[in-house]
Amino acid sequence: xxxxxxxxxxxxxxxxAFAQHITFGTEATYAPFEYYDKDNQLVxxxxxxxxxxxxxxQLNCKFTNQSFDSLIPSLKTxxxxxxxSGIDITPERKEQVMFSQPYYLNSAAFLTQKQALSTxxxxxxxxxxxxxxxxxxxxxxxxxxxxKLVNYVTYQYAILDLKSKRIDAIFSDRALADExxxxxxxxxxxxxxxVDPDYFGSGLGIAVHxxxxxxxxxxxxxLEQMKIDGSYQQIYDKWFTNP
Amino acid sequence: MLDxxxxxTSILIKGLPTTIxxxxxxxxxxxxxxxxxxxxxxxxxxxxIASIKFYILIFTGTPLLVQxxxxxxxxxxxxxxxxxxxxxxSLISHPWMCAFIALTLNSAAYTTQIFYGALxxxxxxxxxxxxxxxxxxxxxxxxIMPYAFKRAISSYSNEIIFVVKGTALVSTITxxxxxxxxxFLNGRYYEFSIFMITGGIYLLINGLLSAMxxxxxxxxxxxxxx
Numbered sequence: 406x407x408x409x410x411x412x413x414x415x416x417x418x419x420x421x422a423f424a425q426h427i428t429f430g431t432e433a434t435y436a437p438f439e440y441y442d443k444d445n446q447l448v449x450x451x452x453x454x455x456x457x458x459x460x461x462x463q464l465n466c467k468f469t470n471q472s473f474d475s476l477i478p479s480l481k482t483x484x485x486x487x488x489x490s491g492i493d494i495t496p497e498r499k500e501q502v503m504f505s506q507p508y509y510l511n512s513a514a515f516l517t518q519k520q521a522l523s524t525x526x527x528x529x530x531x532x533x534x535x536x537x538x539x540x541x542x543x544x545x546x547x548x549x550x551x552x553k554l555v556n557y558v559t560y561q562y563a564i565l566d567l568k569s570k571r572i573d574a575i576f577s578d579r580a581l582a583d584e585x586x587x588x589x590x591x592x593x594x595x596x597x598x599x600v601d602p603d604y605f606g607s608g609l610g611i612a613v614h615x616x617x618x619x620x621x622x623x624x625x626x627x628l629e630q631m632k633i634d635g636s637y638q639q640i641y642d643k644w645f646t647n648p
Numbered sequence: 649m650l651d652x653x654x655x656x657t658s659i660l661i662k663g664l665p666t667t668i669x670x671x672x673x674x675x676x677x678x679x680x681x682x683x684x685x686x687x688x689x690x691x692x693x694x695x696x697i698a699s700i701k702f703y704i705l706i707f708t709g710t711p712l713l714v715q716x717x718x719x720x721x722x723x724x725x726x727x728x729x730x731x732x733x734x735x736x737x738s739l740i741s742h743p744w745m746c747a748f749i750a751l752t753l754n755s756a757a758y759t760t761q762i763f764y765g766a767l768x769x770x771x772x773x774x775x776x777x778x779x780x781x782x783x784x785x786x787x788x789x790x791x792i793m794p795y796a797f798k799r800a801i802s803s804y805s806n807e808i809i810f811v812v813k814g815t816a817l818v819s820t821i822t823x824x825x826x827x828x829x830x831x832f833l834n835g836r837y838y839e840f841s842i843f844m845i846t847g848g849i850y851l852l853i854n855g856l857l858s859a860m861x862x863x864x865x866x867x868x869x870x871x872x873x874x
Contacts, residue, residue: 538835
């Protein structure tokens with residue numbers, strides 16, 4: 406009986422300790438969603454959302470920084486519990502992982518050197534940089550087969566190559582492109598924002614291991630609460646409303 | 649399941665031309681460069697020898713990945729290169745060229761060590777025999793170098809395989825080699841089988857290469873094996 410109790414006590418201890426620790430995977434070269442600021446602190450919209458969720462649900466949260474195309478494999482092998490990294494909710498990804506409700510509605514855009522190109526049609530045959538494993542890559546492959554794709558591990562390298570004119574444009578999230586334009590006045594958005602629900606526009610979600618309904622439920626409850634109590638809007642304004 | 653694997657393989661195969669062209673070009677260029685460097689290392693110029701040794705130290709002492717990234721992204725930090733030397737710029741703006749330069753310089757550094765080591769391992773008596781016959785330095789090297797190189801083949805074949813494996817790093821500078829397509833597929837389908845196939849293809853290439861090198865070695869040393 407005593408051993409039984411001991412096992413019960415230990416296992417409940419283990420379980421509670423386990424439940425409180427959540428490791429978020431992210432790819433921190435994606436300002437303003439997640440990046441390291443000048444003090445080497447991990448910051449961004451996604452990071453604030455995740456931290457707020459952890460605060461509301463009293464979880465002990467930790468972040469790991471890794472390449473974008475390794476996030477979903479890491480979820481599948483349970484090296485991380487959740488991934489929050491500007492991940493678009495797509496049918497293809499839903500086969501691999503589960504998503505929370507969308508926490509941000511995004512759109513995509515082409516970023517080029519100012520006055521280099523006039524329309525999106527002019528991109529035919531040009532070299533466009535994208536991050537490997539993103540929905541932007543898939544979208545260009547399927548919708549703009551005439552464009553030459555250049556695959557990068559991170560957008561950080563793509564922006565270097567755009568500035569040195571090795572590539573003609575970058576296709577990425579609009580919020581991301583705006584952030585770069587802020588830091589370099591020679592860059593500009595080409596054409597209009599692009600939304601295609603088959604690829605992006607269903608929103609960004611927090612991905613978790615398939616079958617972990619409990620965690621998705623925790624995230625969804627927290628997100629709902631944040632929308633009601635106004636903390637979501639606060640975080641949104643902090644990162645996306647230009648002063 | 650089999651369809652899927654075949655489909656992955658057919659996409660991965662598209663990376664083979666880049667992997668193979670880079671390997672072959674870098675191996676040949678590195679071999680030629682290291683022969684020249686080995687001869688120069690045998691010269692009397694102190695400054696020349698010191699600078700070659702410095703080059704070897706740099707390229708054997710830093711990771712290949714670092715070298716590739718520095719050669720590709722480094723020069724772009726200086727807009728002057730783009731404006732003043734358009735020819736240099738057009739060369740280095742191609743990722744293939746940057747990868748080729750990095751692999752060649754890296755492999756040449758190791759290969760020089762292999763060749764120079766083999767030359768040093770030739771017994772002193774052989775050099776003396778040449779001297780006795782009244783040969784000068786270049787005549788001596790002409791006799792001794794082929795003799796030394798034949799003995800270097802087994803370690804040199806390792807270096808060749810090293811170059812082929814080294815090409816797996818070039819996808820970091822946007823080249824779509826075998827590993828580049830592997831990353832591309834992995835980013836879309838998240839299947840571990842893709843890595844297995846990629847590994848299998850590299851294994852096949854290197855297996856063939858080492859078998860080839862073994863037969864070359866056998867032929868080269870045929871006069872010595874009983």
